[in-house]
Amino acid sequence: MKRRPDWSSLLTPLPGRWAIGLGVVGVASLLAVWAAVTYSGMVEPFFLPSPTAVGHAFYDLLMNFGFLEDIWASLRRILVGFVLAVVLAVPIGVAMGSMATVQSMLEPILGAARYMPATAFISLLIIWMGIGEAEKSGLIFIGVFFPLCLVIADAASATPRERLNAAYTLGASRARAFWNVLLPSTMPQIIDLLRIAAGWAWTYVVVAELVAADSGIGQVIITSGRFLRTDQVIAAVLTIGVLGLITDLFFRVLYKRLFPYAERVTR
Amino acid sequence: MSTISVRNVSKTFAMRSGTRTALDSVSLEIPSGSFTCIVGASGCGKSTLLNMIGGLDTPSAGRIEVAGSVVEGPGPERGMVFQSYALYPWLRVRQNVEFGLRMTKRPKSTWKQVSEGLLEEMGLSDFADAYPRELSGGMRQRVAIARALATDPPVMLMDEPFGALDALTRIGAQRLLLDIWQRHRRTIVFVTHDINEALLLGDQLVVLSSSPGRVKELIPVGFSRPRTAEIAGTAEFTQLRERVLSMIFDTSPQSARRPDVRSASA
Numbered sequence: 001m002k003r004r005p006d007w008s009s010l011l012t013p014l015p016g017r018w019a020i021g022l023g024v025v026g027v028a029s030l031l032a033v034w035a036a037v038t039y040s041g042m043v044e045p046f047f048l049p050s051p052t053a054v055g056h057a058f059y060d061l062l063m064n065f066g067f068l069e070d071i072w073a074s075l076r077r078i079l080v081g082f083v084l085a086v087v088l089a090v091p092i093g094v095a096m097g098s099m100a101t102v103q104s105m106l107e108p109i110l111g112a113a114r115y116m117p118a119t120a121f122i123s124l125l126i127i128w129m130g131i132g133e134a135e136k137s138g139l140i141f142i143g144v145f146f147p148l149c150l151v152i153a154d155a156a157s158a159t160p161r162e163r164l165n166a167a168y169t170l171g172a173s174r175a176r177a178f179w180n181v182l183l184p185s186t187m188p189q190i191i192d193l194l195r196i197a198a199g200w201a202w203t204y205v206v207v208a209e210l211v212a213a214d215s216g217i218g219q220v221i222i223t224s225g226r227f228l229r230t231d232q233v234i235a236a237v238l239t240i241g242v243l244g245l246i247t248d249l250f251f252r253v254l255y256k257r258l259f260p261y262a263e264r265v266t267r
Numbered sequence: 268m269s270t271i272s273v274r275n276v277s278k279t280f281a282m283r284s285g286t287r288t289a290l291d292s293v294s295l296e297i298p299s300g301s302f303t304c305i306v307g308a309s310g311c312g313k314s315t316l317l318n319m320i321g322g323l324d325t326p327s328a329g330r331i332e333v334a335g336s337v338v339e340g341p342g343p344e345r346g347m348v349f350q351s352y353a354l355y356p357w358l359r360v361r362q363n364v365e366f367g368l369r370m371t372k373r374p375k376s377t378w379k380q381v382s383e384g385l386l387e388e389m390g391l392s393d394f395a396d397a398y399p400r401e402l403s404g405g406m407r408q409r410v411a412i413a414r415a416l417a418t419d420p421p422v423m424l425m426d427e428p429f430g431a432l433d434a435l436t437r438i439g440a441q442r443l444l445l446d447i448w449q450r451h452r453r454t455i456v457f458v459t460h461d462i463n464e465a466l467l468l469g470d471q472l473v474v475l476s477s478s479p480g481r482v483k484e485l486i487p488v489g490f491s492r493p494r495t496a497e498i499a500g501t502a503e504f505t506q507l508r509e510r511v512l513s514m515i516f517d518t519s520p521q522s523a524r525r526p527d528v529r530s531a532s533a
């Protein structure tokens with residue numbers, strides 16, 4: 001007899017097949033509701049086109065509107081802005097979290113910058129860099145860099161004190177305690193935070209492209225909106241969702257590969 | 268050669284509401300090669316004292332010397348075992364044990380021999396390649412002890428190392444510790460809540476009183492070695508235990524005769 005998992009048990013992972021199965025059930029239910037309200041004529045196609053209409057729109061975008069190039073444009077902007085933000089935020093955040101001197105020096109700047117919405121920088125970015133690629137990646141950088149510094153600093157400063165103390169009593173110098181204990185101790189959380197920060201990057205790329213762009217998924221959304229092409233808008237939004245999911249999956253796989261000793265990722 | 272002397276050590280912590288004296292002029296001589304247990308009520312300053320000997324905290328007054336030199340910070344000549352194990356989850360058991368060898372730059376060719384020897388002694392040979400989270404609490408504790416022993420420190424400081432173990436595992440761990448101590452003599456300072464444990468393991472017992480922590484008494488424990496848990500059944504043991512207990516809770520006959528001298532002034 002096959003053992004069935006316990007449906008309601010708390011904090012217990014489901015077996016892989018069941019987890020995927022339930023995911024499919026969730027998506028299928030949503031599709032079913034969508035199909036029901038659209039095919040039955042309950043909702044007008046102008047407000048919510050049917051799944052098939054959106055599928056057609058997606059195909060149309062790909063074949064006749066060069067949607068692949070738009071996707072690539074958005075991806076490129078994210079890659080530049082996000083990678084730059086990560087490359088700077090990881091060392092700065094870790095230094096802030098582990099050394100009180102760095103913390104005291106940077107906290108007021110970063111703390112204030114965090115409260116300034118990245119979108120408020122758009123005008124400045126346009127003045128400084130025009131409306132080219134640099135401005136778009138710049139917005140992503142600003143949107144990701146400041147909050148990422150702070151959450152990484154928090155993660156580093158949460159290193160269990162006893163892990164460090166144990167290292168010192170085992171003869172570690174300060175530098176070795178940093179490289180051999182503090183950093184590996186914080187690394188899993190850093191990767192997990194990057195996964196969350198990638199979500200912010202997706203938000204800001206669309207914002208940047210909504211404002212002023214001649215390519216990109218965000219630009220497709222705003223243009224389709226102007227022409228009242230609800231089907232294309234939905235197709236483009238769903239594309240972002242799927243690409244976001246893939247990014248998420250990438251970081252989850254990376255996490256599992258890098259930290260085989262760790263508990264599974266949460267959230 | 269690795270005598271520990273604690274001279275008039277006090278420790279005060281700054282609190283929101285003024286200062287709190289955790290330890291008040293504590294003086295102690297711990298002979299080289301002896302097994303000393305520190306007992307006292309919760310919050311009386313046992314961990315504070317041990318951390319200062321380990322160099323993880325500094326005295327507010329007085330000084331601590333180990334093997335003739337003043338303690339100024341942590342170092343590999345004073346191994347420490349923490350109650351929370353403090354193992355490194357990203358390292359396998361073997362690498363955890365070898366951590367101190369790596370940090371003290373011992374020749375790499377010697378690492379394996381040391382770690383394998385210790386894991387064998389701890390009965391963990393089969394788990395050399397496991398990660399700490401795959402081990403039980405008692406096994407983790409043994410890895411922590413092996414890790415501290417790897418660099419062969421003349422002094423071992425242990426803060427309630429068996430506190431989180433169940434009664435049975437604990438007996439095994441105590442036996443193992445005594446065994447190791449008998450084989451590689453070193454100075455051990457062992458903090459515990461458990462008076463039975465202290466009497467079973469120690470050559471001497473330091474009884475701390477609370478608020479502020481002071482040395483109430485230093486009791487030599489004379490039971491012959493090797494000891495086994497059976498000594499807990501003897502009348503001598505029970506008597507000593509009662510004495511220590513009454514000291515900790517201050518219910519000795521003398522203080523009972525003059526009741527409330529302390530609390531009246533408090």
Ligand SMILES: Nc1ncnc2c1ncn2[C@@H]1O[C@H](COP(=O)(O)OP(=O)(O)OP(=O)(O)O)[C@@H](O)[C@H]1O
Pocket residue numbers: 280281282287288289307308309310311312313314315316460
């Ligand atoms: N960092 C600190 N700041 C303020 N007070 C502290 C600090 N560390 C310890 N204390 C105080 O010092 C006293 C002694 O603490 P300590 O941890 O040494 O007790 P303990 O004897 O080890 O207790 P337990 O048996 O519960 O572990 C306590 O009253 C505690 O409140």
Ligand SMILES: [Mg+2]
Pocket residue numbers: 313314315426
């Ligand atoms: Mg304690």
